[in-house]
Amino acid sequence: MDLLNLKGKNIVVMGVANQRSIAWGIARSLHDAGANLIFTYAGERLERNVQDLSATLEGKNSLIVPCDVTSDEDIAKCFTKIKEEVGTIHGVAHCIAFANKEDLKGDFVDTSREGFKLSLDISAYSLTAVAKAAKELMTEGGSIVTLTYLGGERVVKNYNLMGVAKAALDASVRYLANDLGQHNIRVNSISAGPIRTLSAKGVGDFNSILKDIEEKAPLRRNVTQEEVGDTATFLFSDMSRGITGENLHVDSGYHILG
């Protein structure tokens, strides 16, 4: 049996904004491995982007469902719709995070209570809420993958509040892995190196980080959405069936440096 074959697997990809999204790199890699994709998006203005991108994947058109992860009702409606249309799912790619611009630069000590709650809600709690809803559809077991970043493990200038949110996300991956393992549901994260996406525009001084990676990372280059996508496909496939609660760095090795 080809352990990288995802034929017949239904995988929900949450967080495609445009063709530069890491979520889109994950979707293309999953599609090439034979998976059936379901897309969710937040905000009317993204629906058209997702429809247009999904149409470029040959084969039957994918289900596209709105999902605002700050609303428990919306998450319930989203997964009820997916259950009605698809039935069983085998994976969820959680590619969702947010912090207000003013909380992604300057001094972390100045973070507001409101900004903190908003970022932790969207960037960390949403994984738990999504896992709770997805669990009911994962009747044949499954795999959940989320995106994290080095700034949650150690201080990265300007990453600030998002670093605290990612630290919460990373711990959530471990506790969810522990809860869901007995249902044969694995929970892992990919720590991607910096990639020029719509989200990256929100983080201060992004260009200097890209340059630093090129100069210092063991592979002396930045990573791409495709490389992250292929590692996600590995984590959704049976090739990774013994791995849960893990964080894989797809970052040209940058995280090993002091």
Ligand SMILES: CCCCCCc1ccc(Oc2ccc(Oc3cccc(O)n3)cc2)c(O)c1
């Ligand atoms: C200073 C660190 C540079 C490397 C950052 C790599 C990275 C790039 C993008 C990442 O994802 C987000 C997602 C939302 C986010 O919040 C945003 C994004 C755009 C506008 C806005 O108001 N908030 C910030 C980063 C992310 O978690 C990590």
